[in-house]
Amino acid sequence: MCSFKKWFHLFIIFHALAATPIFSLTDSSDQHSTNFLDIAKKAEVFDWMVKIRRKIHENPELGYEEFKTSEVIRAELDKLSIPYQHPVAVTGVIGFIGTGSSPFVALRADMDALPVQEMVEWEHKSKVAGKMHACGHDAHVAMLLGAAKILKQHEKEIHGTVVLVFQPAEEGGGGAKKILDGGALNNVTAIFGLHVLPTIPVGEVSSKAGAVLAGGADFEAIIRGKGGHAAIPQLSIDPVVAASNVVISLQNIVSREADPLDPQVLTVSKFQGGGTFNVIPDSVTIGGTFRAFSTERLEQLKQRIEQVIIGEAAVQRCNASVNFFDEEKPLYPPTINDGDLHKLFVDVAGNLLGINNVITNMQPDMASEDFAFYQEVIAGYYFALGMKNGSADEPVQPLHSPYLVINEDGLPYGAALHASLVTCYLTKYQHNIAKVEGKHHDQ
Numbered sequence: 304m305c306s307f308k309k310w311f312h313l314f315i316i317f318h319a320l321a322a323t324p325i326f327s328l329t330d331s332s333d334q335h336s337t338n339f340l341d342i343a344k345k346a347e348v349f350d351w352m353v354k355i356r357r358k359i360h361e362n363p364e365l366g367y368e369e370f371k372t373s374e375v376i377r378a379e380l381d382k383l384s385i386p387y388q389h390p391v392a393v394t395g396v397i398g399f400i401g402t403g404s405s406p407f408v409a410l411r412a413d414m415d416a417l418p419v420q421e422m423v424e425w426e427h428k429s430k431v432a433g434k435m436h437a438c439g440h441d442a443h444v445a446m447l448l449g450a451a452k453i454l455k456q457h458e459k460e461i462h463g464t465v466v467l468v469f470q471p472a473e474e475g476g477g478g479a480k481k482i483l484d485g486g487a488l489n490n491v492t493a494i495f496g497l498h499v500l501p502t503i504p505v506g507e508v509s510s511k512a513g514a515v516l517a518g519g520a521d522f523e524a525i526i527r528g529k530g531g532h533a534a535i536p537q538l539s540i541d542p543v544v545a546a547s548n549v550v551i552s553l554q555n556i557v558s559r560e561a562d563p564l565d566p567q568v569l570t571v572s573k574f575q576g577g578g579t580f581n582v583i584p585d586s587v588t589i590g591g592t593f594r595a596f597s598t599e600r601l602e603q604l605k606q607r608i609e610q611v612i613i614g615e616a617a618v619q620r621c622n623a624s625v626n627f628f629d630e631e632k633p634l635y636p637p638t639i640n641d642g643d644l645h646k647l648f649v650d651v652a653g654n655l656l657g658i659n660n661v662i663t664n665m666q667p668d669m670a671s672e673d674f675a676f677y678q679e680v681i682a683g684y685y686f687a688l689g690m691k692n693g694s695a696d697e698p699v700q701p702l703h704s705p706y707l708v709i710n711e712d713g714l715p716y717g718a719a720l721h722a723s724l725v726t727c728y729l730t731k732y733q734h735n736i737a738k739v740e741g742k743h744h745d746q
């Protein structure tokens with residue numbers, strides 16, 4: 304998995320120490336890089352991951368309600384004799400493989416489903432009405448367990464501790480923040496996360512150094528007027544007209560106040576008020592989301608959203624209050640990949656998949672991901688894993704679609720990448736320590 308030529312001497316050390324070396328003595332990187340992938344493709348790992356993924360797919364649970372999912376994970380960790388901490392952040396599970404001491408490197412999988420009714424007719428369709436793993440988190444859990452199984456088999460060769468983070472509530476609930484608040488990752492120096500992507504083929508990955516996803520938050524506002532007869536508007540204060548003006552004014556914030564070269568989005572996606580033709584309602588509720596590539600921009604947007612809603616409502620003689628859900632849905636920071644980890648990723652993925660299957664200039668996306676919370680305090684790396692169906696002409700169903708189908712052939716790639724990334728990271732970490740200590744010795 305680690306093909307760095309300069310680590311050649313390390314491989315010799317590893318070779319001498321390890322009974323079943325996962326690092327080949329030769330510098331033929333392909334030989335050892337395919338090792339974990341070969342293991343992950345074996346029925347013992349692959350079929351097992353598929354089974355777990357389908358089980359979780361049939362029983363989707365929303366954020367902070369992943370009780371059964373958490374149980375499935377713990378049962379498998381028990382069978383693998385992997386110790387874990389539970390509960391962390393309500394339903395979260397944190398497993399440990401390796402020496403139990405420093406350095407610590409983490410792998411993260413999110414566990415929550417979405418309030419979506421599955422529309423795919425298949426044997427393992429969601430059994431819960433209105434809930435579906437439409438974002439592939441079922442596959443994320445299965446792949447992290449796959450990595451755990453592989454790593455456990457090679458535990459003696461892990462020079463440090465791999466921390467397995469099964470995290471609740473990625474979809475808006477900020478589960479990552481709660482995991483961090485619990486302190487379980489205090490000693491972790493790097494963290495990796497992945498997301499299935501149905502637009503790129505199985506066997507390919509995509510990422511980049513720097514910003515890959517925007518940060519974001521949601522808002523909701525209640526605009527209050529005075530209800531009355533729709534035919535006698537002069538006796539009412541119409542919140543529908545006020546809210547309509549608010550929506551138009553909100554559109555001017557990004558278009559007129561933001562630097563066109565600094566991507567930002569403000570969308571009003573909720574507009575509720577009134578229920579009948581001849582009554583002006585008392586109030587209208589609007590809401591939406593805003594995204595940007597820095598926390599500073601997000602804070603500016605937040606301030607302007609509140610000002611514009613209250614100010615514009617006042618122009619229309621209405622009162623407004625704005626809620627940003629600071630407690631239950633914390634503002635997600637942008638997802639920013641560490642540059643050194645990017646180099647490591649390109650090496651590891653290149654050896655595992657072939658360098659042509661590693662897209663290193665991923666187009667950033669205005670979507671958000673709570674993995675960003677980890678990256679605020681730990682060097683972190685997030686990448687997209689190809690899950691496109693083999694048949695090229697078939698239309699691709701995007702994430703969050705009720706028609707999403709996960710191509711299970713992609714599972715071994717995620718498991719092998721997870722396992723290779725942390726193994727490689729720990730090797731590199733040891734190497735750097737050795738280098739620093741060596742330098743110290745020279746002086």
Ligand SMILES: *[C@@H]1O[C@H](CO)[C@@H](O)[C@H](O)[C@H]1NC(C)=O
Pocket residue numbers: 486487488489490
């Ligand atoms: C972090 O490391 C310190 C010192 O080695 C140790 O006392 C503590 O238990 C560790 N914390 C975690 C969460 O691993």
Ligand SMILES: *[C@@H]1O[C@H](CO)[C@@H](O)[C@H](O)[C@H]1NC(C)=O
Pocket residue numbers: 527528529540620621622
């Ligand atoms: C807005 O708030 C003020 C001050 O509390 C109140 O006097 C007024 O009636 C409110 N107007 C509406 C439309 O709710």
Ligand SMILES: *[C@@H]1O[C@H](CO)[C@@H](O)[C@H](O)[C@H]1NC(C)=O
Pocket residue numbers: 692693694697708
């Ligand atoms: C995926 O590809 C297989 C084989 O080509 C096909 O049978 C299956 O229907 C496809 N599924 C989806 C949802 O794309």
